[in-house]
Amino acid sequence: MQSPTIIPSNLHNLKFIPNFPQNPLRYRPESFNRRSSTSMFHNFKINSKIDNSDAFLTITQFAGKGGVDLSDDLVVLYSNLEYAFKRIAALVASPVNSSLGKSSAGGEDVGSGRDKPKPLDIVSNEIILSCLRRSGKVAVMASEEDDAPVWITDDGPFVVVTDPLDGSRNIDASVPTGTIFGVYNRLIELDSLQVKEKALLNSLQSGSRLVAAGYVLYSSATILCTSFGSGAHAFTLDHSTGDFVLTHPNIKIPTRGQIYSVNDARYFDWPEGLRRYIDTIRQGKGKYPKKYSARYICSLVADFHRTLMYGGVAMNPRDHLRLVYEANPLSFLAEQAGGKGSDGKNRILSIQPVKLHQRLPLFLGSPDDIDELQSYGDVQQTINPGYDV
């Protein structure tokens, strides 16, 4: 009898693995020998103690000495974050909850003794906060969903900033959503201040001080892309084991892409420089002599993830996205992958936040594309009437 064909649950990622058989349906475990399983990790050292005959490393395995060698505190924090992300992934995919989107306001009593269901971004916020509390490793969490940072524990070594569920305005149509997060060290020099003050100042650290950052894309696959300051790496949720496993080690954004991503219904509100830039690249008259294509999901994590994979530029030229929760973590990842994050003039990671919910124009992507865009000078949209959709 022929042995059964085994189809790995994360089949869709196999194209990123060198030496993987062209036809994955022909995949058999014996073809995934030790040589082929190590070759996917050619960009970083593997700890010899890790049994890499099991090709896909979990984050905890990757966090060991042969991988990125994280402190125990950071490993504990990540295992709690992973748990939160898995719960959010289940939530956004659930038939019961996926219709909640942003439509329900608040979680107040609706008179029947039951709480009105909360929008998914509020629930996601609560999930992350409760996991951070349980970790014992976080002094303060600042979230896009909260007016002020939440002080958690005095001796937590870390500060976490997060946008718990970005893109949730499209969730009723099952459009991909994402979580964005950044991790800083707690500033011990602020320990003697009042709680409110130290919570705020710890959360307003410049992106150049990030210890780690990442996003989770909830899409056809759930992908956690993260950096601890030594490259960007993506892990895909394997639903058969419940683990995030390494599928995209050492991501390198192409130095130039052929895709631009922007809401160009706003074209007539754009400054002249940005119009000229987009007109030029879509006609193939820019420094890269090919016509660019447009892709815009209107879900920041999804648009950024595609840009990281294929190159090009993803932008929101108006003062809309938040420096602390969105621009800093994603710029950190972009840089770790060899790309750039800019507000159209300045490197995002060099901007000192002055307000927790500070918004700014954001341009992320391939280094050559960002440089070319910035050479047009006038690319920040100052007309911002507030759009209905």
Ligand SMILES: O=P(O)(O)OC[C@H]1O[C@](O)(COP(=O)(O)O)[C@@H](O)[C@@H]1O
């Ligand atoms: O309306 P625009 O300018 O296209 O903005 C879309 C962007 O706004 C976001 O939806 C975030 O905005 P919200 O935080 O208001 O939901 C991103 O996911 C998306 O990239």
